[in-house]
Every structure is written in C-alpha cells, then in structure tokens.
Amino acid sequence: MSPSGPTPSGTPQIKSLNCPSCGAALTLRSFSQAVTVVCESCHSILDAQDPKLQILQKFKVAEGEDPPLIPLGTRGTIRGTAYEVIGFQRRTIHVEGISYSWHEYLLFNPFKGFRYLTEYDGHWNDVSTLRSLPEVSPGGSSLTYLGETYKHFQTAQAATTFVLGEFPWRVRVGEAADVSDYVAPPRVISSEKTGKEVTWSMGEYITGRDLWRAFKLPGDPPVPIGVYENQPSPMSANAKAVWGLVGLFLILLVVLLIGAYSLARNEQVFEQSYEFDTSAKGEASFVTDTFELKGHTADVELTTSAQLNNNWIYLNYALINADTGHAYDFGREVSYYYGYDEDGSWTEGSPKDEVTVPSVPPGNYYLRVEPEGEARHGTIPYTITVKRDVPQVSFFGLGILALLLPACVLTWRSLNFEHLRWAESDYGGAPDDGSLLGTAESIVDSVKGSMSGDDDDD
C-alpha cells in the first residue's frame, strides 16, 4: 500500500491496493472519497473504506463486453479543470420489451470533486450534480431551473448492469433507480430516485470530437446514431435566423416594389384606333406611325381592346426598330363570347388583351399589324395602346417565393429533427403544449388520421 494524496497543483495521485479475492493490483484514485472499488480481474465489488477491502458483491461479465471508450485513468481537461476517469458503469432501461443501455464515466478532480460523462449511441453529455433543487410542475410535465423550463422527456427504471473502477457510493450490479429526464436542449436535468433519496443532475450535450480532443484520445469517436433527447438542433437556430432575414428581405422587397412603381416611366407612347373589315379582300397588314421609346432598355406593354360580340380577332404584331430593323414578333388573339343557358349567364375570354415585350432598347419604333378574322364577323373596331417601362409584379412574386422556399425547407427540417427527438420520448411525439412543434405534430397526426380514415372508408 502506498498512501498518497492530491498535490497542491491539483493533479490526481494514486494509491495501490490488492484485491482480497484474486490478489490483482487495484488502483485508488479518489483516496478517501472512494466508497467502493471494482476489481478489473475478478469483478469483485469491494468496500474501499474497509482496510480489509471486504467483498460486497461479485458479478459475472457477459462475453463480448465492450471496454470503456475512455479507459480508466485517462486524464483530460473539461471546462478548464483537469479530471481523471476513475469509474465506469453501464445502465440499462427496458421500454416496451426493448433494452436500451448507456454508459457513465465517473471523473474526479481532488479539488473540484466529481462529474460524469454519459454516452449513448455516440451521443455524449457532460453531467454534474445540481446544487439547488429545480421546481417541478404539479403534473410533472416540466420543471424550472434557473429560470429555464425543461420538458419531461422520459421516466424509466434504470438498472446498473456493469461496473468498473471506483465510486463514491455503494455501487451494486442490479441496483435499480427511477430515472426521469427533462430536456431543454442542449441541457437535460435528470432525477434519480432510489428509495427515498432523489439526486438531481444536469447534463449538457457535448460532441464526441470535443471529448476526444479534451482527453487526447486516439482515433475518432463513434459516430452518433439518430437524434438524442437533448441534442441541440442544428436547424433550429438557423431557421430562426433565416426567418429573421426573410422578414428583412421582404421589407426590402416591398421598398423595391414601391420604388419600381414610383420610378418607372409607365409612359403611353402610342394609341390609335382601327377598324378591321373581315370581309374585305386584299392585304390586311399595315404599319403605324413611328413612336419613340425613351430611357434605358425596358419593357413595352401593348394593349389591344376590341369591340367583340361573340367573335374573335387575331393580330400578328411586329414591333420594329425603324433605325436598326430589329423586330419583336408576336401574335395575340382577342376573343369574347357570352350567352345564357340553363346554368345562367356565362362569358368566355375578354375584349381586352395585354402583352409585355421584354427588354426593348430605346429608339424609334413602329408596329406592323396584320389582323385576321372570320369573314362573317363584319367590321371589328379595335384600339392599340403602347406603354413604355411598365412595372411588373411577377418578379416580385417570384422573389417572395425564392425567399420563402429555403426558410420553409429549413423549418421543415427543424420540425423533422424535433419529431425524431420526441419519437424516442414517453410521448412518442411532441408534447401538446401549444408550442409550434406541438401544433405542427398535431396537424401531421390529424392529417395522418384523416388519411387512414379515408383508407378505411375505401
């Protein structure tokens, strides 16, 4: 036996003992604070406070038992304090016939005391005991601690199924405790009830990569599987930030729209009325007078208004630059029908048609117009109006969609993340607490319910 203690620097020292059962060397790292120590060779749980190291329990180890991912005796720095891994236990709960196990690593610093690391499917938590009691709501659905609300996630009976190292309590394999978790990602508050004693602790999610760095462990940490109860959602903060930006951009878009309507020339540059005799023989095409399109390259809006009475007129248009010979060629049909039948009055089409010619440079232009129609329709009066630089709302609509789409996708992914989180809870879904997530989950559930109801009907 070589007694020692903490050095003034706080670096843990060790004390060596021998197992009374198998004689194997034991190591005590937490000195007088160790209540039980486990022999790694014969898996005897020994009374560390008894000079004779009385055997308290012996347990069998299943074949293929995985060793701790962080070996006992490994030292690392967490939140600026050096800790040494001195104990390891596996705890198991049974939910709906399925066993779920997680691992707990006991860390020790002679001046700071104990803290824990827990690991489940590659998800890690840095855990320490609470110094004050949280306030649990009457129904137990939530608790408040330091002004923050934690939602109840799960309650189960956890049994200790494997131990290694030393512990500041009388650890036993098979020992059971009622464990309840309350989450407010990235934190979780857990209560452990054994008999009349309740212990509260708080865990904060930490990535395996950070831990591997802190303990200078070789290789890579196990890849996390699924979504853990207090795992911070990578999408949630992003979605909130992006929605804030969407709001800002929508305001800017409205400002841009107002600016566009204020600054656009929206100038009528040509208007002329004509009559088309559908029964006339010969060439129907004609050209208009020249008109000037001023300013920068902008759109041109051409409106055709025809006096139609259950008939149509088709106009082949060419907007031709008188100087360069560059033409914009398009055809427009204007048709208007109306009547009355057993369903009442009806109309179809419109006597007015608008078309926008995009990006027309400034210059002198004329229109070549070639009307077509059925000979039996007689004479059709119509008016052509040309406007320059007319504001269009279509791109503003597209802009709104373009801004909303990624924000909606992020929100959907965020909700999906929360759905996966709460699917593992006692509730199998988000708690119905009026929150956005709860509301979204309710909507999804009701849609699924109605769809399955439809299927039943079918």
Add this chain to the structure above:
Amino acid sequence: MMIKSYFLIYGLLVLSGVGMAEYRGWTLSSVDEVKNVPKSVRDNPGSYRSVYGYYHHYTGGK
C-alpha cells in the same frame, strides 16, 4: 451560422435579381426576335410575314 451567411448572400442575390429584372424590363414570357427587317416593310407591309401568321384560330364559345 454558416447558413445565415449563405442566406444573407442568397437574399441579396434575389433582391438584386428582382431589381435587375424590373429595371431591364424582363418578363416571364418571351417573344421572337427578328434581325435586319428591311426598311421597305414601311412601304409594303405585306412583304413581311410574321411567324405567327396562319394561326389555327379557336372559334369556340359555349
């Protein structure tokens, strides 16, 4: 917060695109463009034939 930065750039691009579309008079529809139309069209409009001529017209109504 990387996504926020990306979205900031994306949003500015969207705004710039909308502003540019509005300024340059872009539309969602397009028209055919024909280059070098002879000046004689002014005197003889029938010499120009639109690609939209001889359209098969709907003569419907209910």
